[in-house]
Amino acid sequence: MKEPKKIKATSLDDLSAVNVTVTIKRPDGKKVDVELRSLSEDEMWTIRRSIKYPKPPVGDFKKVGNDVVPQYNYTDQGYQDAIREADRDLAHRTLIAALTLEIAGETLEEKIVTLKSKLGEYAFVSLIEAVKKINIVSNEEIAAVAASFRPDDDADAQGDDTARDSAE
Numbered sequence: 001m002k003e004p005k006k007i008k009a010t011s012l013d014d015l016s017a018v019n020v021t022v023t024i025k026r027p028d029g030k031k032v033d034v035e036l037r038s039l040s041e042d043e044m045w046t047i048r049r050s051i052k053y054p055k056p057p058v059g060d061f062k063k064v065g066n067d068v069v070p071q072y073n074y075t076d077q078g079y080q081d082a083i084r085e086a087d088r089d090l091a092h093r094t095l096i097a098a099l100t101l102e103i104a105g106e107t108l109e110e111k112i113v114t115l116k117s118k119l120g121e122y123a124f125v126s127l128i129e130a131v132k133k134i135n136i137v138s139n140e141e142i143a144a145v146a147a148s149f150r151p152d153d154d155a156d157a158q159g160d161d162t163a164r165d166s167a168e
Contacts, residue, residue, distance in 0.1 A: 016040070017037055017038045017039060017040050017043075018037070018038050019035050019036070019037045019038075019100060020035070020036050020037070020038065020130075020134055021033050021034070021035050021036075022034055022036060022126075022127070022130040024122070024123055024126040024127065024130075025122075025126075026120075026122065026123075027120075027122055032123075034099070034101070034127065034130075035099075035100040035101070036098045036099060036100065036127070036130060036131060036134060037098055037100055038098070038134045038135055039094070039097055039098060039135050043097060044094075044135060047090065047093045047094055047097060048090065050093065051086050051089055051090045051093070052086065053083065053086045054079055054082035054083060054086065055072075056072040056073055056074045056076060056079045057072070057073050057076050057078070057079060058070040058071065058072060058073070059071050059072060059073030059076070060073075089112075091124075091128050092112045092115055092116070093108065093112070094128075094131055094135070095115065095124075095127055095128060095131055096108065096111050096112065096115060098127075098131045098134070098135070099127075103115060
């Protein structure tokens, strides 16, 4: 595969949202190109804020000093189900924002219903994975950026997980 052309950023426009074509494989073996757009920081923030995550139920109370402190039950099955549903809603909203193709529906909720009823699970999983790669920086990518600040000849710099000779 040919290495993409490298450019030097000279303005925020060089770092703005871009469209990316991803290829997904259908169960019948055919490949489909899908265009996704990367989302701006503000769009991602707005989508995340639109999700209503549940609060865990109180399982018990504990007295700490003179205060009675609730002990939340994070393992409650209803709470766990509600967390998964909120995560699914986040995935749907993010995917709809990233897809460049037309989705039937007047409102976001109608578009989500269309997406749920028409999109195959294989496509949903593939597209969500692609949207994550386009919009969410992984720990490995952050580490690579951090490593790029280290001089080439500084192989034993502090924090590189190599043993040091204590006699230095």
